[in-house]
Amino acid sequence: xxxxxxxxxxxxxxxxxxxxxxxxxxxxxxxxxxxxxxxxxxxxxxxxxxxxxxxxxxxxxxxxxxxxxxxxxxxxxxxxxxxxxxxxxxxxxxxxxxxxxxxxxxxxxxxxxxxxxxxxxxxx
Amino acid sequence: xxxxxxxxxxxxxxxxxxxxxxxxxxxxxxxxxxxxxxxxxxxxxxxxxxxxxxxxxxxxxxxxxxxxxxxxxxxxxxxxxxxxxxxxxxxxxxxxxxxxxxxxxxxxxxxxxxxxxxxxxxxxxxxxxxxxxxxxxxx
Numbered sequence: 001x002x003x004x005x006x007x008x009x010x011x012x013x014x015x016x017x018x019x020x021x022x023x024x025x026x027x028x029x030x031x032x033x034x035x036x037x038x039x040x041x042x043x044x045x046x047x048x049x050x051x052x053x054x055x056x057x058x059x060x061x062x063x064x065x066x067x068x069x070x071x072x073x074x075x076x077x078x079x080x081x082x083x084x085x086x087x088x089x090x091x092x093x094x095x096x097x098x099x100x101x102x103x104x105x106x107x108x109x110x111x112x113x114x115x116x117x118x119x120x121x122x123x124x
Numbered sequence: 125x126x127x128x129x130x131x132x133x134x135x136x137x138x139x140x141x142x143x144x145x146x147x148x149x150x151x152x153x154x155x156x157x158x159x160x161x162x163x164x165x166x167x168x169x170x171x172x173x174x175x176x177x178x179x180x181x182x183x184x185x186x187x188x189x190x191x192x193x194x195x196x197x198x199x200x201x202x203x204x205x206x207x208x209x210x211x212x213x214x215x216x217x218x219x220x221x222x223x224x225x226x227x228x229x230x231x232x233x234x235x236x237x238x239x240x241x242x243x244x245x246x247x248x249x250x251x252x253x254x255x256x257x258x259x260x261x262x263x
Contacts, residue, residue, distance in 0.1 A: 025136060025172045055161055057168045058231040065228040072223055086161055093238045094231050095220035 003027035005034050012117050014045035016081075020052040023060030032063050044076050045116070047109065051082040056090050068100060077101075081109050126153070127192040134175045134185040134204070139168060142189065146200075149191045155198065155260045162239045163200065166256055169232030170202055170211065174252070178206020199257040209252055210245045211236065 004020040015038060023031060038046070046067060068078040079101045083091065091097060103109040128149050132138035143164055150160040171187065179185055188203040216234060217227035236243065240256035247253075 025139060025168060055165070057165055057172075058235060059172070061231055062228045065223070065226055068223050069226075069228070086158060089162075090165070090235065094234055096226065097223070099223055 003030060005031055007034065007038075010045075010047065011113050012045065013043055014047060014113060015041075015043050016047045016049050018049040018052070022055040023053060023063070024055060024057045025059040028057075028059040028063050031060070032066075035063070035067055039070060043071070045079060045113075046071055046076070047079045047081050047103075049081045050084065050087055053084065053087055056087055058094075061090070061094060061096065065096065068097070079103060079109065079112065081106070125192065125194045127190055129188070129190050131186045131188045132171075134179060134187060134206075136172070136175055138175075138187075139171060142167060142171065145189070146191070149193075153193050155193070159198070159258065159260050163198065163256075163258060166236050166239050166258075167200060167202070169236050170254060170256075173209070173211065173232065174202070174204045174206055178204055178209065178252075180207075193260070196259055196261065197257055198260045199255055201253065201255040203251050203253050205250050206252060208247050210247075211254065212243055212245050 002021050003023055006018040006020070008016045008018070010016045017035070019031070021027070048064060064078075071078050077100075080097065081103045082105065083102065101112060103112065128145070130141075130145055132141050146164055146167070147157075147160055149155075150157060150163075174187055185205055190201045192199045192201070211233060214230070214233055217230040218225075219227075219234060221227075236256065240258050242255075242257040244255045245252070
């Protein structure tokens with residue numbers, strides 16, 4: 001039962017959190033601790049890259065939801081990139097993320113980020 | 125019909141032992157591995173509750189587990205000596221709300237109910253006995 005988290009900067013003050021492995025009762029506190037420092041940074045979007053996430057339990061969902069709520073309260077957003085079928089099934093059961101964009105691939109996500117960038121430039 | 129008995133301690137790292145036993149059981153009976161993941165999820169939600177809230181004495185306790193396969197039906201029974209607790213009687217969170225109103229706790233029960241076909245709880249003496257079942261297919 002292990003989880004590897006890789007946090008990288010993306011364009012437009014976005015952060016990509018790549019999750020690899022299992023997000024369960026054992027590993028959820030580890031992710032929570034890794035996300036904590038981000039709460040003081042200026043971030044417009046957090047993208048959870050779930051390409052290599054194999055398993056998620058309610059403990060993992062709790063960390064994701066907490067982050068989505070916190071980002072929304074700060075005027076930011078969260079998105080999800082590429083869910084494996086078993087992960088999507090869990091999110092579907094709890095009817096989660098009704099207002100969180102889910103990207104099927106990098107191209108969809110890039111289009112969203114470019115759209116965000118255009119909106120920022122238009123408003124300047 | 126074939127079955128397997130083992131036990132774990134009331135300690136969260138023991139979830140790994142459970143997972144290894146479950147994977148080995150599914151592998152031995154050539155059952156669909158994707159279902160092993162779903163059964164692990166149901167069991168994790170139940171076991172975490174037993175381990176975190178079942179006892180207040182701080183002592184080591186044992187959780188007995190039985191896996192059973194009969195024709196195309198898999199069942200797992202968890203027996204613990206913690207305080208009486210019927211997960212099936214707990215209030216379900218309201219799902220499908222906007223993120224501001226989405227519950228971040230209590231999501232284990234909807235997962236247990238959705239990913240298993242049958243669930244049974246009984247208090248037998250000083251033991252909680254919880255059984256869940258799922259139709260399975262060979263891989």
